[in-house]
Amino acid sequence: MPSADAPLPGWRQRLRSAPLVRLTLGLLLLTAVLLPLADLSITTGAPWAELGRMLAGFIQPDFSATESPLHALALTIAFAFWGVALGVALGFPLALLFNRSALLRSACAFVRAIHELFWALLFLQVFGLSAVTALAAIALPYAATFARVYAEILEQVERAPGDTLARATDRLSRFLYVELPLARQRLAAYTRYRFECALRASVLLGFVGIPTLGYHLESAFRQGRYHEAGALLWIFYLLIALLPWWAHRRLLPLWLLATPWLLGPWPAVDFTLVWQFVSVDIWPPPLRNGDLAALPGWLAGLPDLLPAIGNTLLLALLGTVGSLAVALVCWPLVSRHFGSRPSRTLNGGLLIALRSTPELLLAFIFLLLTGPSMLPAWLALALHNGALIAFLVARHADSLTPGMPGLRGLDLYSYELLPGVYPGLLALLFYRAEVIMRETALLGMLGVATLGFHIDSSFAWLQFDYAVALLTLTALLNVAVDAVLRRLRHTAERGGRRTPVPGATSFN
Amino acid sequence: MRWLSALALALAAGSVHAETFHFTAIPDEDEARLVERFERVADYLAEQTGLDVEYVPVKSYPAAVSAFRNNQVQLAWFGGLTGVQARALVPGSQAIAQGVEDAEFRSYFIAGADTGLAADQSQLPEDMEGMSFTFGARTSTSGRLMPEYYLRQRFNASPQAIFSRVGFSGDHSRTIALVAAGSFDVGAVNYKVWDAAVADGRVDSDEVKVIWQTPPYPDYQWTIRGDVDERFGDDTTAQIQQALLSMSDPSLLESFPRSGFIAADNDDYAPIEETGQALDLLRP
Numbered sequence A: 001m002p003s004a005d006a007p008l009p010g011w012r013q014r015l016r017s018a019p020l021v022r023l024t025l026g027l028l029l030l031t032a033v034l035l036p037l038a039d040l041s042i043t044t045g046a047p048w049a050e051l052g053r054m055l056a057g058f059i060q061p062d063f064s065a066t067e068s069p070l071h072a073l074a075l076t077i078a079f080a081f082w083g084v085a086l087g088v089a090l091g092f093p094l095a096l097l098f099n100r101s102a103l104l105r106s107a108c109a110f111v112r113a114i115h116e117l118f119w120a121l122l123f124l125q126v127f128g129l130s131a132v133t134a135l136a137a138i139a140l141p142y143a144a145t146f147a148r149v150y151a152e153i154l155e156q157v158e159r160a161p162g163d164t165l166a167r168a169t170d171r172l173s174r175f176l177y178v179e180l181p182l183a184r185q186r187l188a189a190y191t192r193y194r195f196e197c198a199l200r201a202s203v204l205l206g207f208v209g210i211p212t213l214g215y216h217l218e219s220a221f222r223q224g225r226y227h228e229a230g231a232l233l234w235i236f237y238l239l240i241a242l243l244p245w246w247a248h249r250r251l252l253p254l255w256l257l258a259t260p261w262l263l264g265p266w267p268a269v270d271f272t273l274v275w276q277f278v279s280v281d282i283w284p285p286p287l288r289n290g291d292l293a294a295l296p297g298w299l300a301g302l303p304d305l306l307p308a309i310g311n312t313l314l315l316a317l318l319g320t321v322g323s324l325a326v327a328l329v330c331w332p333l334v335s336r337h338f339g340s341r342p343s344r345t346l347n348g349g350l351l352i353a354l355r356s357t358p359e360l361l362l363a364f365i366f367l368l369l370t371g372p373s374m375l376p377a378w379l380a381l382a383l384h385n386g387a388l389i390a391f392l393v394a395r396h397a398d399s400l401t402p403g404m405p406g407l408r409g410l411d412l413y414s415y416e417l418l419p420g421v422y423p424g425l426l427a428l429l430f431y432r433a434e435v436i437m438r439e440t441a442l443l444g445m446l447g448v449a450t451l452g453f454h455i456d457s458s459f460a461w462l463q464f465d466y467a468v469a470l471l472t473l474t475a476l477l478n479v480a481v482d483a484v485l486r487r488l489r490h491t492a493e494r495g496g497r498r499t500p501v502p503g504a505t506s507f508n
Numbered sequence B: 001m002r003w004l005s006a007l008a009l010a011l012a013a014g015s016v017h018a019e020t021f022h023f024t025a026i027p028d029e030d031e032a033r034l035v036e037r038f039e040r041v042a043d044y045l046a047e048q049t050g051l052d053v054e055y056v057p058v059k060s061y062p063a064a065v066s067a068f069r070n071n072q073v074q075l076a077w078f079g080g081l082t083g084v085q086a087r088a089l090v091p092g093s094q095a096i097a098q099g100v101e102d103a104e105f106r107s108y109f110i111a112g113a114d115t116g117l118a119a120d121q122s123q124l125p126e127d128m129e130g131m132s133f134t135f136g137a138r139t140s141t142s143g144r145l146m147p148e149y150y151l152r153q154r155f156n157a158s159p160q161a162i163f164s165r166v167g168f169s170g171d172h173s174r175t176i177a178l179v180a181a182g183s184f185d186v187g188a189v190n191y192k193v194w195d196a197a198v199a200d201g202r203v204d205s206d207e208v209k210v211i212w213q214t215p216p217y218p219d220y221q222w223t224i225r226g227d228v229d230e231r232f233g234d235d236t237t238a239q240i241q242q243a244l245l246s247m248s249d250p251s252l253l254e255s256f257p258r259s260g261f262i263a264a265d266n267d268d269y270a271p272i273e274e275t276g277q278a279l280d281l282l283r284p
Helices: A011-016 A019-037 A048-059 A069-098 A102-112 A116-127 A131-155 A171-208 A213-222 A226-241 A249-258 A271-281 A292-300 A305-334 A341-356 A359-370 A374-398 A409-446 A451-460 A464-494 B002-016 B034-049 B061-069 B080-089 B100-104 B141-155 B172-180 B191-199 B228-232 B236-245 B266-278
Strands: B021-025 B053-055 B075-078 B094-099 B107-112 B132-135 B165-168 B186-190 B208-213 B221-224 B261-263
Touching (some): A019 A305, A019 A409, A019 A464, A048 A226, A069 A102, A069 A131, A069 A213, A069 A226, A102 A464, A116 A131, A116 A171, A116 A271, A116 A451, A116 B061, A171 A226, A213 A226, A213 A359, A226 A341, A271 A464, A305 A341, A305 A409, A305 A451, A305 A464, A341 A374, A359 A374, A374 A409, A409 A451, A409 A464, A451 A464, B021 B061, B034 B236, B075 B080, B080 B141, B080 B221, B094 B100, B094 B236, B100 B261, B107 B172, B107 B191, B132 B172, B141 B186, B172 B186, B172 B208
Parallel strands (some): B132 B165
Antiparallel strands (some): B075 B221, B094 B221, B094 B261, B107 B186, B107 B208
8 A cells, every 4th residue: 555655754755746645645534533423333232143044045045935036137137228228328419518518517417416216216206116217217317427427538539530630520520430439449348337337226226116126135135034135136146247248249239129128117107296296396385385484494394404414424435435445455356466266256256246235235234233323334335335446446457567577465466556556446436435425325224314314204204395405405415525526536547657547437 | 219109109008008906005024925915915806896906016105105196006005104195195085994903003112131121011111211222114103103102202302312323224024133133222113013023933032022012003004096986987996995894815814914904084094194293294
């Protein structure tokens, strides 16, 4: 770790010339200062009986317990596939305009800042439990993400070939004949990565009632039917592990033809209800009735915002730093520079399990172990996101060729590879921090009152005006944090060596 | 475009099949093989009423309420509080039947043996103060509303002020698991789920004890939309109600799980509505 060699003679000088070390130390310092504010108490009870049952279920999965696992599996894939397809269809044109319109950039940041599950809860009110709800909940935030990341990729395309074109060449031709061919590979790589994310999102949609794998997984897990839950988890791990094969480029036309028939059910939309929802339900009654005197009363009905915002930000920070630690430890486990082929396969499986298990499940396991506090949420976020980053960093490290011969083990890690991958790792981390902040929303069951916990409550109480107000606040907070992260990411990308960071934009 | 035309097609198809009568139900425990079990209930209702009846699986009570409101289901098996929410959203809808057990439902407060709280007390013990506590789902009548009501009545303070920590486990089975594991000291559960867990040996009653039970209150009920007679024929509501009340096959009833259904109406749930409003959980 670069910070390890900080206290050398002249360390002040070194620190000044090492922005990444400064960034990392700053992050650690901030965490250390704020840590006492976090509620991290440990209550140990007698979790072993329950954990034993979970383990037994995982080791002896019962594949016949779920009624229609194949249908759930097919639906999971179909929603992910078409959610991404619609996201690309919508996001690509936006990417071309992205750098020209500040309004578009803000709109995209806003849309992105709301978790897929909350989009689903919104659409659920209007489209019910239907394919439209599922597809829109994936496609909309993904379109906003594609718009930004595609724009970034296109921006990084080499300028020279374009400069040879006649000046009068129109934008579209320039794009079609120069930029697209040059960027195609990275665009495809990013889209593939997002597809894996969409599979996870599709599973999560089951948690609100869309009948994907998550639907059955959540009920089985919640009610302690661990043999069934274990089987569903294994199915999902295999789906992710075999992704490169079943979602191969050549098979795409097949999926394109086979999956539309799986989507459903399609809703019969009642437009009076839609109108009622959009024009009445989501607005605070004082604003709707023009009765501004009643506004303070309405605001008093909101939950305590300051602790909620504080908890959200603190958990996001802890989750980010935790992910950094997990990623630093885990990436060598699956890199070609270390270990043997069997060890890498085994570790690869472990990382797949960590990054594919929904955080909610991880958090529940830690809740049993450590009792209710911010700690299980922290561990769940750190392991899940750290494993994801580790996997991408390992890919980056695999593309590096060490220059010094004979370096092995820890020396190879610290002197050759880490300096090479660290800028990329930090850039990935700051991309992911935005996602981590969104995910803090899902961990309300631990008794940690984040903003997301209150949003979820508002939906449960059908108080859509409060839900939308809190969602807006969360989105604005996310946009603000994202602006800070963007600056940090630029520091990370510029710092270290001026080598391009292949992983960085292929990640969000 | 493919998507749009599929959507248009589906919307058209939706109106053709409009005469199918949809219902949903979430049992308060054991959701295993839910579809299979409730499709048999659908067959029974179809046989009794001559309607084309279909079961719609729904995950949570809030989702069931939205499905009811959006007319995706015309009949639903709701909890006490969610039924009140649903009937407020869909004017004209009525409660038509409740389980035999639901006229006098109860919540149990349970605690781990190592908390030192004694079993079967005559009132909520003061020693609970400062311990950690978990409700079930947020809008559960037996896992949230009534326990919170009685907590406030006893301590004259909010749960957050009484306990060191208040969680929402999301489910009765999970509340039991969390209290058994010692993650939370005390929890509030639906008495039927508790009794079933004890009967199945899923919980060791030496490790976890019932420390207090609430007085009885009305809970789960069948609620039907007000516009079904207009849509499915004049006496649809009466027919459905009759079919529910005369359901006697134990294999159907155990899905809910109830020993039978008795008639109910909206007024039976006035106490629940008042409690919800008193706790600021429902808007007047």
